[in-house]
Amino acid sequence: SQQGEEDPQALSIQEGENATMNCSYKTSINNLQWYRQNSGRGLVHLILIRSNEREKHSGRLRVTLDTSKKSSSLLITASRAADTASYFCATDRNSGNTPLVFGKGTRLSVIA
Amino acid sequence: GAGVSQTPSNKVTEKGKYVELRCDPISGHTALYWYRQSLGQGPEFLIYFQGTGAADDSGLPNDRFFAVRPEGSVSTLKIQRTERGDSAVYLCASSLGLGEETQYFGPGTRLLVL
Numbered sequence: 486s487q488q489g490e491e492d493p494q495a496l497s498i499q500e501g502e503n504a505t506m507n508c509s510y511k512t513s514i515n516n517l518q519w520y521r522q523n524s525g526r527g528l529v530h531l532i533l534i535r536s537n538e539r540e541k542h543s544g545r546l547r548v549t550l551d552t553s554k555k556s557s558s559l560l561i562t563a564s565r566a567a568d569t570a571s572y573f574c575a576t577d578r579n580s581g582n583t584p585l586v587f588g589k590g591t592r593l594s595v596i597a
Numbered sequence: 598g599a600g601v602s603q604t605p606s607n608k609v610t611e612k613g614k615y616v617e618l619r620c621d622p623i624s625g626h627t628a629l630y631w632y633r634q635s636l637g638q639g640p641e642f643l644i645y646f647q648g649t650g651a652a653d654d655s656g657l658p659n660d661r662f663f664a665v666r667p668e669g670s671v672s673t674l675k676i677q678r679t680e681r682g683d684s685a686v687y688l689c690a691s692s693l694g695l696g697e698e699t700q701y702f703g704p705g706t707r708l709l710v711l
Binding site for chain 1: 642688699700
């Protein structure tokens with residue numbers, strides 16, 4: 486079963502605009518990660534945010550985490566056509582090495 | 598350095614056949630994970646190895662699925678008596694395994710069962 490739910494399922498924006506994707510989850514976590522996937526193949530790790538963190542930045546990416554609402558958001562600023570991909574949030578189940586639980590993803594299309 | 602590699606990239610087989618999918622993790626990574634992704638869905642966990650042993654196989658859908666990692670590096674996912682519903686992309690990931698949470702994924706094997 487999948488814990489995370491991304492919202493929206495699909496998002497289409499113009500190049501240069503910001504893209505915001507949201508993720509909700511059900512159980513307590515130690516960290517939450519965002520991944521990107523092109524063309525249904527391998528996932529690329531983008532950013533990890535720990536449960537005691539509220540916000541994290543990496544380049545044009547900004548991730549927030551609200552553990553009281555069990556939600557996270559991924560903001561991509563100044564989007565580019567190359568950002569077109571599916572984005573997934575993933576949560577762990579316990580501490581240390583555990584399998585990740587993914588949502589269904591948000592399909593982002595950036596139009597040049 | 599080399600990332601996670603998976604072979605074959607694509608596999609087409611007939612219903613009832615046996616298939617093996619291979620994963621070569623990043624050198625030095627002790628934790629290895631198998632996931633399965635159906636069209637339009639996120640990856641779903643199948644099995645996780647720490648070293649040579651399967652630490653968690655709770656995601657394997659039934660006893661037709663089996664995975665091994667005999668030397669603590671390369672892993673093979675084995676599917677017996679394949680069914681059309683097994684068609685999916687099978688993803689492998691590895692991590693350092695020392696409380697390191699980031700998992701690095703391979704490109705996947707796309708399995709099509711006719």
